[in-house]
Amino acid sequence: MLESFRASRWSRPVAAALLCGLLLLSFVLAHEGRRIAQVAVLALPALLWLRWPVTAPRWRRVRLVVVGATLLLFLLDSAVRTFLQSSYRALPDSALVLAAVANTTPREAVEYAASQGAWLAGLGALLVVLIAGVLGLLSICNRHESALRRPERWAIALLVLLCVAGLAIKPWRRHHPLVYWPAWAASASALKQSWSDQQRQRDALLWNARAAGARFTGTGPSTVVLVLTDSVNRDNMSLYGYARPTTPQLVALRQDEGDRMLTLRHAWSVEPGTVASLSGLFSFGTRDADDPVDRTHHVLALARAAGYRVWWMSNHDDTAIEQQHARLADSLEMINREPGRSGASLDGELLDCLEEALTDPAPRKLVVVHLLGAHPHYRLRAPAHAPGIAVAADSVDAEMVEEGRPAWLRASRRAYDRAIGYHDTVVAESLRLTRRHAPQGGDAAWMFLSDHGQEVGHDISHAGHSPGTPAGYRIPALLWRHGAPFDAQAAGRPFRADWAGWTLAELMALEWRGVRRDRNVLDPRYVWEAPRLAAPVTRFDQ
Template sequence: MRAWIPVLLLGAACAAAIAAGHDGRRAGQMMLLALPVLLWLCWPIAGHAWQRLRAVVAFATIAGFLIDGALRAFLRHQYQAAPDSTLVLAAAANTSPRESIEYLSSQLPAMSAALVALLTTLALTGVAIRRATRMPMALPRPARLALVALLALCALAHLSKPWRRHHPLLFWPAWMQQVVDLRAVWGDQQVQRAQLMRNALAASPAVATQAPSTVMLVLGESVNRDNMSLYGYARPTTPQLIALSQEERARLLTLRHAWSTQATTVASLSGLFSFGERDEDDPAGDTQHLLALARSAGYKVWWVSNHDDVAVDQQHARLADTVEMINRQPGRSSGSLDGELLDEVEQALADPSPRKLVVVHLLGAHPHYRLRMPPGEHPFDAGGDAVDAAMTRDGRAAWVREFRQDYDAAIRYHDRIVADTLRMTRRHLPANGHAAWMFLSDHGQEVGHTLDHAGHSPATASGYRIPALLWRSDADFEATAHARPFRADWAGWTLADLMRLRWTGMRDERNVLHPHYAWEPPVLPVKDLVFER
């Protein structure tokens, strides 16, 4: 029994470090990644050279988990941020060696106790590994078979890339490369942003009225209009937007046939803000960017986001005058709720600037769906309704039906936030001026609509079917405008109309509100697509 004590202590130390740095399911995944080296210490090895090698590898691996947990716990405590969040990556990329030393010196009093505890734990780890190596275990055959079975389970964890990339010995070298890459990208993106501002100035943008103007663009994420009761869905997922459409009547326009031209966020936003003229990897060239034009014409621009995405931050957000990023947990496991950014939106709308453009980038219904709403707000979990019956009739798997329940609950929470942004825009209507509001999603989501799949879907129509809503304070929309097909990469022309913005190179035929609007179907990788539905 004494031979097991060092291994058990090492396992407890790893578990404590993992719990300090990771939450919930991720903590269990990390423990499976740490388990092989602990099991290896249990396996009898005769040769001294192999024992020494095992001790070195075991110490390096376990120390990696201990240091990883300490670093993550520090970042969470001090900044509520993950190490691969935009906040931390940007800070590291923007810090010189001298500044790093100065920062560590300033933090040393607060870190001293934790640092002593970490160094003590590392020293005890070395002692425990030595003891485990010097006290070989005699394992009977059943125990060896159990050990092999556990190692096989751990091997599956290592085969999963989303799990494996968080292993400390893989994560931190990749993190350092991300910092290096970000420094290189920054230099390139700064040049491109400067070019976009020059392009905007050359186009001589101007606002067609002297009156104050407040305009908001709300960008949803992964929202399929087929899951919105506003568009006829059977579950009551958008009660607040329906109430607003009845209240506002002709001033709130719901475009019934709205489409994204891309099935991913970065590509979609690149098209939207460049008026369909620029891909996400293209240099600025002579293209225009909506935010650069707005600023050049005298608008003060805000970017308020619940995303943590370096590409979106660098390509679009940094063109704004003011940037507020509330989410510091990158990836699908972020639990940051969209409602948490409403205070920042309120502050932007309350600013005394006569012309304001506020871009609000929501996390919407991005997978994981169950993290996109507050705990306990799962109104469709019971199933058994018309939607569930239709999915069962279509042969959808049980797990897909459960994902649909989560997705629809996320849409219902999202409905509340989107409706709040419109109400806030109305409330801040400038005196003797006008206000406008636009909402659309970057792309759609396939959640059992046409096949057993839940997630992004570039090969099905669900990956591109999005909602699009417009509101303005000073005029009704045409009665037939709702039936016009609409594409998100042309949305910039429509938003410019709401802003009363004009410049050299305007293309009114791409503005869905203009009398000369001329629809052109986008080329999408989906067969037999009907855009007027």
């Protein structure tokens, strides 16, 4: 039957129509609006060549290879874009993707692929079927031998002119896979290179802080601990009303501390990834991941200029974070020796480092503790002996079933909640240590927040980072200080992680030219401005 179809007079027209349809479908899935037409024009030369009559078998084979390779490039380009759009609502050249690629080792890439195995396997199978269909149709279309009639020649000539125009227009041409992906690789490489040694920028930030007159306005010793965590969504913390008892120790501390501990109920990250989020946090929301440092400030540089001794201790193995932030500290401790998602380094190992810093005789101390938190893989973020979440259906599991969440996602939620449970013990102990080693006759404060949220079946059936849903941005934010109570009204104010530096500056009693008190959530003059997120968030007070 297949051979009879190949031999029929309708085989090549039908095959050509199907081939064009499959390619157009892949473009529609990968692009939006006018971009679909632009990419179709860029792929058109290969299709036009197929209609040119070629009788020599050798040249037909050459054409089959060249056209086949070109169309495969377009299909692979579409597959990558479709995956990024459906999983992260991101383009390949977005800051999120470029930063992730530049900051990922080959081992981490393999681990990531393993973590997304089911989705990638499905997309891969679909791609294989699509490629097989395209190659089969291509072999049929490659048999044109009849001469072109005059109307066909005119039509092809006009289409060739359109193709030439498309290739001549740079905004169009840059989306051709042969142009786009080499440029993309160069951008990722340049970004990674820019992170390799940022000593000049760190020196500039310290100079900026001194030039701005950074000073300490307190009267005695001061200890401030900033606990940063990764991928923790406040929706999964019983402290914020979650049904599962994931944060019993923080709940108990809030009851013990009363108005000395503040839970910011409506805290949001403005970035879905760690690198961009921390860049915003430490630059008071004024600096992106790769912006120059001229006329900008960094929290750690200001603290050092005001006489603080700064520690940075981390359970991450991250070149970008180390170069941009950690090396601004006076003391640096990176305990993670197992980079990658499969690393099982536990956050609790940092508690000894924290206590050592807290007992240092320096009169002013800022200690930054950077935790892995609940970063995927979730099952590795807690020790084997940590209590788990019951497999038997509870109200959370029942709600997920009602929402149509698959079994694998419900299991991921249990693993995530187990990680939050272990995380609760580490975060609570960091507060206890801060309280225990508060300086006599001085001030002590503690601040905790996550860099971004995590989607584990909250808004969609997905587990992981999620730029396109509100769950990717909902974070916890907690404050504690020795002595003076907090204004309870601050708990209900919306809070942005990229403005956290202004609040941290108050806890450290820092002053400098250019302080924005209207961005400090503790200040009565605080004025909220809603951030622009890639996710559909209409209200930030819930």
